[in-house]
Amino acid sequence: MALPKIEEVRQLSDEELAEEIIATKRELFDLRFQQATRQLENTHEFxxxxxxxxxxxxxxxxxxxxxxxxxxxSAEEA
Structure with a gap:
């Protein structure tokens, strides 16, 4: 799996960006939990x-x- 491209992220709307941040935080939590219980096989996912x-x-x-x-x-111009 290749690293994600920044252009993909720039195309997201603000709502999609917020949802993606929450999902990624949850994924990081799950990865840490798997590592702590020695169930993580692909450490490069971190x-x-x-x-x-x-x-x-x-x-x-x-x-x-x-x-x-x-x-x-715009406030300075007014």
């Missing part, structure tokens, strides 16, 4: 899931900053 979480949170933060910048520039 890397992929953490990478995916970083992408999701980065895009979410970019959108927050973009909204804040656009609202602050």
């Amino acid at each position: 890397k992929h899931t953490r990478h995916r979480m970083a992408q999701l949170l980065t895009i979410e933060r970019e959108r927050q900053l973009n909204i804040n910048q656009s609202s602050s520039t």
